[in-house]
Amino acid sequence: MTAGEIVFKGMGVSPGIGIGQVHVRESGAVIVPEYKIPASGIKKELARLKAALTLARRQIGHLRTKAKALPGSAADDMNELLDAYVQMLTDSRLVRGAMRRITDEGINAEYAVNEELGDISAAFAAMDDDYLAARAGDIREIANRLIGNLVKSPTKSTTQTPKGSIIVAEELTPADTAQLDPSRIAGFATVGGGAEGHTAIMARALAIPAVLGSPDLLHGVANGDAIIVDGDKGRIVVNPSPATIAAYEKRKTELLGDARRLNRLRNQPSITSDGTRIGLQANMELPVQLAMIGQAGVTGIGLLRSEFMFMNRPDIPSEDEQFKVLKAIVEGMGGHPVTVRTLDIGGEKIAASLLDKFGDSVSSALGLRGIRLSLAHTDVFETQIKAILRASAFGPVRILLPMVSSTVEVRRARDIIKKAASRLKRHKIAIADTLPPIGIMIEVPGAALSADALAQVADFFAVGSNDLTMYTLAIDRSDEQVAGLYNPLHPAVLRLIQFSSEAAFRANIPVSICGEMAGDPRYTALLLGLGFRELSMTASSIPRVKRRLMEIDIEAAKARAQVIMDQMDSGRISMLVEDFNALA
Numbered sequence: 006m007t008a009g010e011i012v013f014k015g016m017g018v019s020p021g022i023g024i025g026q027v028h029v030r031e032s033g034a035v036i037v038p039e040y041k042i043p044a045s046g047i048k049k050e051l052a053r054l055k056a057a058l059t060l061a062r063r064q065i066g067h068l069r070t071k072a073k074a075l076p077g078s079a080a081d082d083m084n085e086l087l088d089a090y091v092q093m094l095t096d097s098r099l100v101r102g103a104m105r106r107i108t109d110e111g112i113n114a115e116y117a118v119n120e121e122l123g124d125i126s127a128a129f130a131a132m133d134d135d136y137l138a139a140r141a142g143d144i145r146e147i148a149n150r151l152i153g154n155l156v157k158s159p160t161k162s163t164t165q166t167p168k169g170s171i172i173v174a175e176e177l178t179p180a181d182t183a184q185l186d187p188s189r190i191a192g193f194a195t196v197g198g199g200a201e202g203h204t205a206i207m208a209r210a211l212a213i214p215a216v217l218g219s220p221d222l223l224h225g226v227a228n229g230d231a232i233i234v235d236g237d238k239g240r241i242v243v244n245p246s247p248a249t250i251a252a253y254e255k256r257k258t259e260l261l262g263d264a265r266r267l268n269r270l271r272n273q274p275s276i277t278s279d280g281t282r283i284g285l286q287a288n289m290e291l292p293v294q295l296a297m298i299g300q301a302g303v304t305g306i307g308l309l310r311s312e313f314m315f316m317n318r319p320d321i322p323s324e325d326e327q328f329k330v331l332k333a334i335v336e337g338m339g340g341h342p343v344t345v346r347t348l349d350i351g352g353e354k355i356a357a358s359l360l361d362k363f364g365d366s367v368s369s370a371l372g373l374r375g376i377r378l379s380l381a382h383t384d385v386f387e388t389q390i391k392a393i394l395r396a397s398a399f400g401p402v403r404i405l406l407p408m409v410s411s412t413v414e415v416r417r418a419r420d421i422i423k424k425a426a427s428r429l430k431r432h433k434i435a436i437a438d439t440l441p442p443i444g445i446m447i448e449v450p451g452a453a454l455s456a457d458a459l460a461q462v463a464d465f466f467a468v469g470s471n472d473l474t475m476y477t478l479a480i481d482r483s484d485e486q487v488a489g490l491y492n493p494l495h496p497a498v499l500r501l502i503q504f505s506s507e508a509a510f511r512a513n514i515p516v517s518i519c520g521e522m523a524g525d526p527r528y529t530a531l532l533l534g535l536g537f538r539e540l541s542m543t544a545s546s547i548p549r550v551k552r553r554l555m556e557i558d559i560e561a562a563k564a565r566a567q568v569i570m571d572q573m574d575s576g577r578i579s580m581l582v583e584d585f586n587a588l589a
């Protein structure tokens with residue numbers, strides 16, 4: 006228990022107030038779910054553990070391939086260690102103990118492994134022997150790998166973290182965040198992370214209040230402490246006084262009232278004060294958002310980040326699995342177009358199955374990310390494309406290619422898509438009569454600079470201002486240390502955005518913007534002034550952006566955008582943006 010009220014500052018990345026109890030997540034550890042297994046489910050649970058063991062042995066096999074590259078005796082040492090790991094995964098106290106716990110105590114596999122690990126560690130620690138201490142480290146390594154594999158294939162997506170918990174951690178990955186259950190988790194706060202990273206995007210998607218980038222956080226909290234996460238102001242209050250709690254409860258009620266009032270805009274047409282219609286579309290990261298998107302009065306899904314289908318599982322999803330998920334989304338949108346972006350794993354957005362299969366380059370921001378992975382491993386791409394094409398039989402679909410940097414990539418992708426369509430038709434599998442439009446993300450500076458050429462081979466553009474800002478300014482969007490330098494109002498970024506939209510206008514192809522800028526009402530006038538008429542954003546941002554655009558006169562916004570585009574300094578640009586907003 007930590008004494009007295011302590012306030013920590015960070016970046017508020019997902020709005021709202023969370024009031025609850027601290028649940029510390031150890032660095033590097035996954036949240037170990039704990040639940041009971043009924044007698045009828047024991048056999049299945051044992052099979053789950055066996056599958057995790059098989060996967061772990063395969064993973065060790067990959068490590069062996071890597072070990073070969075090590076010089077001389079280092080390779081031998083590594084192989085010896087890996088032999089010991091395989092032994093532990095085959096027949097060991099850890100495995101036998103976990104199996105016994107599942108059978109006798111009726112608990113889930115990851116909890117059983119964790120409990121057994123706890124007992125073994127305690128026994129070894131009591132012996133005070135250096136050799137045994139090292140072995141305990143090896144056992145922990147294997148147990149954590151097993152738990153990681155099990156958590157990636159959950160039988161339930163919800164953990165038994167107590168209701169009202171606020172997760173406090175060194176870092177949460179986007180895949181970790183995707184697993185948080187908003188009905189149990191009242192908020193989260195971490196030491197690492199940036200406002201435009203995918204962890205922040207996932208938090209907004211799930212409407213979980215979150216504060217990231219709070220350096221001293223972990224020193225000031227203990228499990229069970231009362232805590233408030235203020236996702237609007239970027240504040241974390243540990244052991245709040247009764248007066249602080251009362252003030253935040255009041256604020257929560259006010260926010261609820263605001264949300265209700267904003268919700269009334271839902272059925273209002275999305276038009277500016279001079280009568281220009283603006284298309285408001287939704288970004289989608291997880292299927293649970295479908296209900297919220299359905300209620301937001303959108304004209305479609307402008308960006309379906311398909312990565313969620315590949316996260317938190319040990320393998321790559323089959324065509325049928327992907328098809329079922331996509332079909333449900335397409336049908337759920339009731340005739341509004343769904344823009345499915347093909348797989349964009351990379352940077353901080355990692356799917357362990359792809360990393361295991363294709364190596365580290367998959368996780369590098371400058372590596373095998375987005376379309377590059379798809380074109381290097383066409384089997385994964387073709388499977389996804391076939392699933393998308395099959396879903397296109399159930400409603401309008403567009404295909405969006407991420408991380409494109411050249412016309413060659415678009416031509417190759419189009420070729421693969423056309424061939425997949427022909428193959429499906431030959432096998433009499435239903436797809437839409439006409440091939441879905443094939444568009445590209447403009448998020449690599451080189452793509453923005455060659456937008457004229459790309460507009461000749463793409464059917465539409467979606468400007469990804471998140472990555473465009475990151476790559477133009479060389480600032481990692483998920484790194485809190487440089488978060489203060491991340492600025493989409495930098496003149497270089499704005500010029501690339503304008504360059505792309507104008508290329509689209511000249512080529513007469515649709516262009517939208519789907520980076521986080523699109524969902525921030527501070528930037529609505531600037532984006533409309535630059536000519537955008539389609540904005541795609543997380544559903545919860547739609548009412549605020551709609552309220553803002555209803556006040557805007559397009560001619561005035563264009564004039565202000567022109568003044569802004571003549572500026573060299575982002576501070577001055579920011580002032581001109583704010584000043585125009587204040588005129589409303």
Ligand code: PEP
Nearest residue numbers: 448469470471472519520
């Ligand atoms: C972007 O980069 O702006 C974008 C929308 O894609 P993501 O955030 O998924 O990288």
Ligand code: MG
Nearest residue numbers: 448469471472
């Ligand atoms: Mg991107």
